[in-house]
Amino acid sequence: MNERRNKLVSILLNNMPMLLFVLLLIAFGAIAPESLQYQNIENAFKQASYIGIVAIGMTFVLLTGGIDLSVGSNMYVSAVIAGLAMQRYSVGAGPALLLCLVVGAVFGTINAIAVTKLRILPFVATLAMMVSGRGVGLMFSKSRAVAFPDPVTGLGSAELFSLLPYPIVIFALVVGGAALLLHRTQLGRQIYALGYDKEVARKAGINADRVQAAAYILCGLFAALGGFVSVVQLGNVNAGFGKGDEFDAIAAAVLGGVSLFGGVGRVFPGVVLGAVFIQAISIGLVSAQVDLYLHPLITAAVIFSAVLADSLRNTYLKKLSRRNIRLEV
Amino acid sequence: MKLDNTLLRWPKAVVLSNHFILVLTVLFFLVMWGIYPHMAGRRNLANLLSNTWPLLALVLGQMFVLIVGGIDLSQTSIMAVTSVLGAMVMATSLEPTRFAHNPLWGVLISEQGGWLSGSPWAVPVAVLSFVVAGASIGLLNGLAVAKLRMPPFMVTLVTMSFFSGLAIYLTQSENVRPLPDSFIAIGKGTLGPISPPMLIVVVLALLAFVVLDRSILGRWFYAVGQNAETAKISGVPTKRVIVLAYAFSGLCAAVGAILYSARLEAGRPTLGRNLLLDVIGAAVIGGISLFGGKGKVLWAVYGVLFFVVLDNSLNKMPLDFYSIDIIKGAVILLAALLDALRTRLSLYHAPLAGAP
Amino acid sequence: MTRSALEFDRVSKSFFGVAALSDVTLSIPEGCLLGLIGENGAGKSTLMNALAGVITPDQGTMRLFGVPFHPTCPADATRAGIAFIHQELNLFSNLSVVDNLYIDGFPRLCRLPIIDKRKAYRQAAELLTAVDLCLSPATPIELLTPGERQLVEIAKALGRNARIIIFDEPTTSLTAAERSKLFQVIDNLRREGRTIIYISHSLDDVLRLADTIAVLRDGKLVSTGPGDQYSANRMVADMVGREIAQMYPARASAPGPESVLDVKSLTQPGMIKDISFTLHEGEVLGVFGLMGSGRSELARIVYGLDPFKSGSIRVRGTDAGAPSPIRSIRNGVAFVTENRRQEGLLMEAPVSENIDLSSLRRYARYGSARIIDRRAALKAARQMAESLQIKSGSIDRHRAKHLSGGNQQKVVIAKWLLTDPGILILDEPTRGIDVGAKYELYSIINDLASRGTAILYISSELEELTGMCDRILVMSNGEIQAQFRHSEFDQESVLQAAFRGRTTANQTEANGEN
CATH class of the missing domain: 3.40.50.300 (P-loop containing nucleotide triphosphate hydrolases)
Known part of the structure; x- marks a missing residue:
């Protein structure tokens, strides 16, 4: 009886992201039933796709026990460079995307070198890169907005087989790829191992530096891709593009059950739901016509409750695991 | 081999010494002075100092949180929200065209200015509300971390976005001004060679020093940061200690907000927006560990000095604003790298007696 | 005559002029279980670290099945077929058993960088059977008991075809039942012809298991011989270098009535x-x-x-x-916990700050400001350290982490004695x-x-x-x-x-x- 209740509670707590999501849907359904139409849900996913992609990149780094505060600046630099290439040298959309990804990967590589070779704390290294990186971006753009050409931005509203918008398709591909990488490749398993304990990982014969570097490079790559997907929808890159997105990405990952201490969390459904959740809040607030100034307050309050639920879960699970000393008959 | 040792002893001693960052700062300053002679001019020195005090207030507070093994990302938003609240208490008049849509119009503020506009109590109450609001937000952070066991990074990240949002909501993005002259004097006036900001922050630093270095509470801060479990079993009221650290950080942020607001002559909802890097950067450069358990007031002072001198000299150079950012980031990386090297060097030279 | 699996020939190592190992010469026949004993700091871990490639000996050579062996990193030792099963287990409890078994080399699907899940599970199941552990390879490590984790570690060693397996204090956190199961598995390993080095402070365990016993003291090999020539008393005497008449000092007092x-x-x-x-x-x-x-x-x-x-x-x-x-x-009331590193000490803090941590309130001055009378606190700590004969450098500078286990425990006790x-x-x-x-x-x-x-x-x-x-x-x-x-x-x-x-x-x- 007691045991069954414990099991139920731990199932509930372990699926917190899912639960929060359902609660949110119910709330929207009750307040504004029209927000649950297919179109709106598709919209939520579409708008969440870019932050979701960035959050998945962030997940790699968080799983190793690190953090990347520079993804927002990375998004900016890579999008600016890709945009300028298209504007000035009339590069096609494909090569521009490739260029964008290369810049993102280079950005990630610098983080990786700082963290693994120079042994600088991830928080400090990526904070510095956040500042420097944006500086580099502004140097290229002269702090003017960089517009993407029309054919590219057309993709933002185009749909694959006129069924699914491209951003969602890309998001889905990224989710599938990341899940495959994390769960079915040696690198993925080693990322989890590293996050559990770096010293133990080293003793187990894992090349810790290489795995950690891979996580930062992947994070940079996905940040650039997320930035590209976002610009395709927005049309241009203004000077503040990506600012603060690092926090949304971290929040999405943590809401999705990724631990800031490393080693715990899943891309699907966790991080996907986390990203959609954050986006859904803002869509919901817009459709409920809440004062724009109040949006950050409400979003923050919701995230706070999600983090609180997560810590309560951890405390509770710890208690549960300590309870098996005596068998009550 | 032996010769090598003696040759290397002096630089090693400097690198490993507590005052390494100060030495570095002075060297850097001297080089810059060579290039830009007006670096050491009276006006620039005054400017340097006036930039030092508010930042030092913030770093001192941050240091307490770092020592107990946490981090406070919300300091900058605490500055913004306290600045707005304090200004709303004492503003001498407010333009209706800008503030008529404000949610507090007619409640706390009106055409005549803030709540206590014109009253002799305006400035003291305003200052008090800065400090109380700052410490309370810090208290909230601390309670969430200590009692609800939430990760500090997330807690303060959320309070950061909440309170900066609140500051903007409360003012609808407008600066709250004009402020009474007696308040502005805090930022500008001088008492002989001593300026009020200097007086305030030096007192704060001395207080922090006495607490950390001489009091039981200070030992508790370090103990909690080094090993919370051991501390708890050894009779340290760990939760209370953690809450206190965050509350003090909030209070320090409020002090910083007072100094900045007085200098800017307004309550500004975006106050401190880009300051987080400076605060964390100065703390890290000073050698305060992000892992907890390590940090000294003197280190905070050195870190802040380095950062302020760097900032000042970058502003002297004919650079675009974005280049300043690039260099700033690079210097923080360098400083962190140096710190990592120092740690490795000191490990190599650790006393080994007693070790197996 | 069986050949030697492992030979140490005049191996020496010193750190900063202090000899940690001097002239250790030892040969272990294949299929033999060597019980390696010695006090903390006697050189056991240094010897094993040399074998693992963590440190390089200053002098002397090691030979593995007759071939000179000079490992420069732990991977070298693993490749040579040496496996270490440490006191603190090196498993990832956030991952499953199969992940842990293959973390540094999963079987792959047709050379793609994709894990061949089916093959990994099948092989893992075989390894688990070999160590007599009946559970699914998909079980997360966090659900296993310490004893089961130990067996997973052994399975991991088997999976790498380890010919030499080194156990470092394997029984400290096992129940009696788990311990006897572990011994059974170790016996099986020996029967298969694997060479085992068993390091333990539990002399009974060593006597029960070892074919050969080697005793280290102060970095030197003081005695070695067949296990049946040793008794607990002789082992203690060799380790300490003197006869200890009795293990437990006599009690002079009786409990009071209150x-x-x-x-x-x-x-x-x-x-x-x-x-x-x-x-x-x-x-x-x-x-x-x-x-x-x-x-x-x-x-x-x-x-x-x-x-x-x-x-x-x-x-x-x-x-x-x-x-x-x-x-x-x-x-x-004072409480010396079972886990001194995690719950008893501030490893980074000086010894003195560990000793006075619980009694700081006694050295407070200026009323509610509670400023510490540092001189009085240090004096009290020093007296306590002297009366317990804590061996440490200057206690206000020397950090707790640099002390030996016994001295660390004395520091914890000193902390509590200071609270009276x-x-x-x-x-x-x-x-x-x-x-x-x-x-x-x-x-x-x-x-x-x-x-x-x-x-x-x-x-x-x-x-x-x-x-x-x-x-x-x-x-x-x-x-x-x-x-x-x-x-x-x-x-x-x-x-x-x-x-x-x-x-x-x-x-x-x-x-x-x-």
Whole structure:
């Protein structure tokens, strides 16, 4: 009886992201039933796709026990460079995307070198890169907005087989790829191992530096891709593009059950739901016509409750695991 | 081999010494002075100092949180929200065209200015509300971390976005001004060679020093940061200690907000927006560990000095604003790298007696 | 004549001029189990680190099956077929068994960088069968008991085809049943012709297992020979370098009549049930129990680290209510936890700051400002360190992490003695401490008892309790099963009591797994 209740509670707590999501849907359904139409849900996913992609990149780094505060600046630099290439040298959309990804990967590589070779704390290294990186971006753009050409931005509203918008398709591909990488490749398993304990990982014969570097490079790559997907929808890159997105990405990952201490969390459904959740809040607030100034307050309050639920879960699970000393008959 | 040792002893001693960052700062300053002679001019020195005090207030507070093994990302938003609240208490008049849509119009503020506009109590109450609001937000952070066991990074990240949002909501993005002259004097006036900001922050630093270095509470801060479990079993009221650290950080942020607001002559909802890097950067450069358990007031002072001198000299150079950012980031990386090297060097030279 | 699996030839290593190993020459035949013993700091870990490639010897050579062997990194040793099973297990508890077995080399799907899941599971299942562990390879490590984790480590070594397996204190956190299962598996490994080096402080285990025994002291090999030529006494004598007439110092005092700690029907569901006992002034009361018997939980609840649902704790006649560490310290209760690194010490802090941590309030000046009188605090710490003979550099500079295990434990005890406790709770105080330091700790405990301190002595080593205590309580399944007075001490009946209630528990556990 007691045991069954414990099991139920731990199932509930372990699926917190899912639960929060359902609660949110119910709330929207009750307040504004029209927000649950297919179109709106598709919209939520579409708008969440870019932050979701960035959050998945962030997940790699968080799983190793690190953090990347520079993804927002990375998004900016890579999008600016890709945009300028298209504007000035009339590069096609494909090569521009490739260029964008290369810049993102280079950005990630610098983080990786700082963290693994120079042994600088991830928080400090990526904070510095956040500042420097944006500086580099502004140097290229002269702090003017960089517009993407029309054919590219057309993709933002185009749909694959006129069924699914491209951003969602890309998001889905990224989710599938990341899940495959994390769960079915040696690198993925080693990322989890590293996050559990770096010293133990080293003793187990894992090349810790290489795995950690891979996580930062992947994070940079996905940040650039997320930035590209976002610009395709927005049309241009203004000077503040990506600012603060690092926090949304971290929040999405943590809401999705990724631990800031490393080693715990899943891309699907966790991080996907986390990203959609954050986006859904803002869509919901817009459709409920809440004062724009109040949006950050409400979003923050919701995230706070999600983090609180997560810590309560951890405390509770710890208690549960300590309870098996005596068998009550 | 032996010769090598003696040759290397002096630089090693400097690198490993507590005052390494100060030495570095002075060297850097001297080089810059060579290039830009007006670096050491009276006006620039005054400017340097006036930039030092508010930042030092913030770093001192941050240091307490770092020592107990946490981090406070919300300091900058605490500055913004306290600045707005304090200004709303004492503003001498407010333009209706800008503030008529404000949610507090007619409640706390009106055409005549803030709540206590014109009253002799305006400035003291305003200052008090800065400090109380700052410490309370810090208290909230601390309670969430200590009692609800939430990760500090997330807690303060959320309070950061909440309170900066609140500051903007409360003012609808407008600066709250004009402020009474007696308040502005805090930022500008001088008492002989001593300026009020200097007086305030030096007192704060001395207080922090006495607490950390001489009091039981200070030992508790370090103990909690080094090993919370051991501390708890050894009779340290760990939760209370953690809450206190965050509350003090909030209070320090409020002090910083007072100094900045007085200098800017307004309550500004975006106050401190880009300051987080400076605060964390100065703390890290000073050698305060992000892992907890390590940090000294003197280190905070050195870190802040380095950062302020760097900032000042970058502003002297004919650079675009974005280049300043690039260099700033690079210097923080360098400083962190140096710190990592120092740690490795000191490990190599650790006393080994007693070790197996 | 079997060939040598591993030979050390005049291996020496010194750190900063201090010799950690000098001229160690040792040969281990293939298929042999070598019991390697020595006090902490005798050179066991240095020798093993040389073998693992963590350090490079200054002089001497190692040969593996006759071939010179010069590892420069741990991967070299792994490749050469050497596996280490460490005291603190190196498993990732966030991952599954199969992930742990193959973390550095999964079987791949047709050379793609994709894991061949089916093959990995099949191979893992075979390895688990080989170590007699019946569970699915998909089980997360966090659900396993310490004993099962140990077996997973062995399976991992087998998966890498290790020819030489080194066990470093494998039994410290195992239950009796797990221990005997481990020994069975080790016997099997030996039968298969694998060479094993078994390092332990538990001399009985070494005697039970070893074909050959080697004793290190101060970096030198002091004796080696077939296991049956050794007795516990000879092993101790070789390790310490002198005969220890007795393991336990004689008690000069007897318990007083006054009761200082009165525990009545203390119950916390899932942890302990209906615990009652009285602890008298100057008494050493032993609590014996196996892993998971509730002995440590009892200590944590009495000290106030964990809550209890019903019952009462009275200290010197007054009800302690729901104690907290702070209140307990005020009541004169002190608690040396079983885990000194995580719960007893500030490893990064100087020794002196560890010693005065719990009694800082005594050195406060200026009323509520509570400024520390640093000179007085340091003086007190220094006196305490001297009276316990803590071997350390200048205590206000030397950090706790640089001390040996025995001295670290003395620092923890010094911390508590400075609070002037009337009641001292000791949880496994001699774990991981070498023989010489153990004797010193026993003397300290006797000395405290003779001065009237009441001592609750929790241990899983029965011999230690019978040597030290006035009375022994036996716990199992969270309850007190029996009580023995000094005159009634008898290993067999105590053990029987300790297993009482346990067998039924194990059965239910086993049923639950199916």
